Amino acid sequence: xxxxxxxxxxxxxxxxxxxxxxxxxxxxxxxxxxxxxxxxxxxxxxxxxxxxxxxxxxxxxxxxxxxxxxxxxxxxxxxxxxxxxxxxxxxxxxxxxxxxxxxxxxxxxxxxxxxxxxxxxxxxxxxxxxxxxxxxxxxxxxxxxxxxxxxxxxxxxxxxxxxxxxxxxxxxxxxxxxxxxxxxxxxxxxxxxxxxxxxxx
Numbered sequence: 001x002x003x004x005x006x007x008x009x010x011x012x013x014x015x016x017x018x019x020x021x022x023x024x025x026x027x028x029x030x031x032x033x034x035x036x037x038x039x040x041x042x043x044x045x046x047x048x049x050x051x052x053x054x055x056x057x058x059x060x061x062x063x064x065x066x067x068x069x070x071x072x073x074x075x076x077x078x079x080x081x082x083x084x085x086x087x088x089x090x091x092x093x094x095x096x097x098x099x100x101x102x103x104x105x106x107x108x109x110x111x112x113x114x115x116x117x118x119x120x121x122x123x124x125x126x127x128x129x130x131x132x133x134x135x136x137x138x139x140x141x142x143x144x145x146x147x148x149x150x151x152x153x154x155x156x157x158x159x160x161x162x163x164x165x166x167x168x169x170x171x172x173x174x175x176x177x178x179x180x181x182x183x184x185x186x187x188x189x190x191x192x193x194x195x196x197x198x199x200x201x
Contacts, residue, residue: 007063076167
């Protein structure tokens with residue numbers, strides 16, 4: 001039961017952060033979503049774009065993180081890690097992500113104004129000139145959120161696992177049908193995360 005709570009908590013946290021983050025960046029530069037992303041559906045509403053992309057780009061990441069965090073925090077013979085403490089750690093991670101995104105956005109805007117950034121071929125022609133600096137700022141903010149989020153999630157999982165005495169939580173080769181299904185789900189989610197972070201963006 002606690003594993004399900006951890007997974008659900010992670011998905012809600014990831015999607016919630018993604019929606020709030022995209023509500024801000026969509027209003028800074030909507031072209032980041034309408035030009036630099038494949039269309040989910042045809043709309044120019046920043047609210048709808050941010051809502052849909054905020055969920056679409058983070059749900060798989062939250063699920064993958066949640067599954068790993070649930071395993072390292074609840075599986076094995078040591079006492080389970082309290083879900084309330086995991087909640088506090090996730091809130092801290094989200095705060096660090098938000099701060100990193102803000103700093104990265106400011107840095108991207110300043111570097112763009114000073115002409116230090118090169119543009120992807122053919123992309124900036126489709127974006128109004130007055131939005132170029134904002135586009136780069138939003139681009140930097142999203143990259144920072146992904147990098148800090150994935151790195152921070154990895155650190156959190158390792159720290160929780162070590163605090164519980166490094167229990168055996170998953171075998172290299174699944175021995176039961178349920179374990180095999182979990183392994184397939186984890187691989188599918190990992191593939192989705194790679195596609196979202198490095199291909200779709």
